[in-house]
């Protein structure tokens with residue numbers, strides 16, 4: 101396993117002119133040896149480009165890639181010693197499950213007894229022990245992808261294992277199980293895992309550190325909790341969470357605070373900088389409160405959805421819609437009624453030019 105350091109940018113164009121011409125804008129970051137990482141972001145943000153630069157399928161147009169301090173920028177994928185698992189299964193149909201799992205080891209001339217032991221261990225982790233002697237040809241797409249995952253994990257001498265949306269073809273129920281399994285396998289095998297996904301649930305259940313990407317930029321690297329509690333960029337607030345963070349334009353001057361056009365009293369002890377800001381508050385921390393109290397805006401109820409464990413309130417504040425996750429013990433507010441919503445709360449975040457300032 102290796103520590104991986106990237107200090108690079110990449111454009112697919114020969115003569116990039118502006119930021120839009122870059123698949124990856126200049127970035128400097130590290131993947132620690134033995135860490136479990138997710139690269140999370142919408143389609144086209146640069147995840148696969150980064151993965152291919154790490155594996156050596158792509159050379160960055162500027163900058164360097166180091167594994168354990170050794171420059172690998174020009175090294176071929178073979179010499180980088182990376183295992184990769186793709187979206188769709190890559191299995192040898194004529195081989196059995198066991199032969200498929202052992203293939204990367206046999207290729208490296210590992211003694212048969214060690215191959216058998218390692219294949220047995222991986223098969224057990226993936227709950228495939230009973231299928232070891234079956235031909236891969238007759239198996240479902242799910243089982244084939246499990247073999248692909250197993251083949252990615254079977255070597256213990258790789259620099260890192262890269263996963264590119266590996267659960268796409270997997271049935272939703274099994275997906276949930278496999279995400280947990282991968283996390284458990286990581287804890288047992290201590291491999292450096294880098295997992296690309298556009299699905300936040302997948303990233304949040306699997307990774308210790310999540311790198312959120314938007315338009316060629318890594319906008320935040322953090323634990324699932326940090327991304328939820330303190331999104332460093334409004335994009336992260338919006339992208340993480342279901343529904344995402346609420347945002348309201350906020351203007352602060354000597355007279356006080358205006359939120360989406362409404363004058364609001366600042367709760368005592370809350371530090372607020374002057375200027376044009378954006379207030380971010382998670383639906384989980386937005387609650388009903390009496391109008392006129394500090395930190396409370398007036399909102400018109402648009403919709404209340406009973407989700408069983410909670411009610412999801414959607415309300416209009418000026419021209420903005422905000423959402424509040426309310427306990428089921430609340431009486432359901434009537435659609436069209438005016439309610440108070442506490443939005444300046446201790447968990448609120450303040451942004452200037454999309455970046456977190458407080």
Ligand SMILES: Nc1ncnc2c1ncn2[C@@H]1O[C@H](COP(=O)(O)OP(=O)(O)OP(=O)(O)O)[C@@H](O)[C@H]1O
Nearest residue numbers: 112122123141142143144145146147148149150298
């Ligand atoms: N071979 C290529 N030639 C030119 N442009 C490319 C190439 N591959 C990707 N791009 C562009 O680079 C940007 C980043 O693409 P990339 O595939 O890395 O994103 P992604 O986040 O992995 O998206 P997806 O989840 O859809 O795979 C996109 O604008 C894409 O159109």
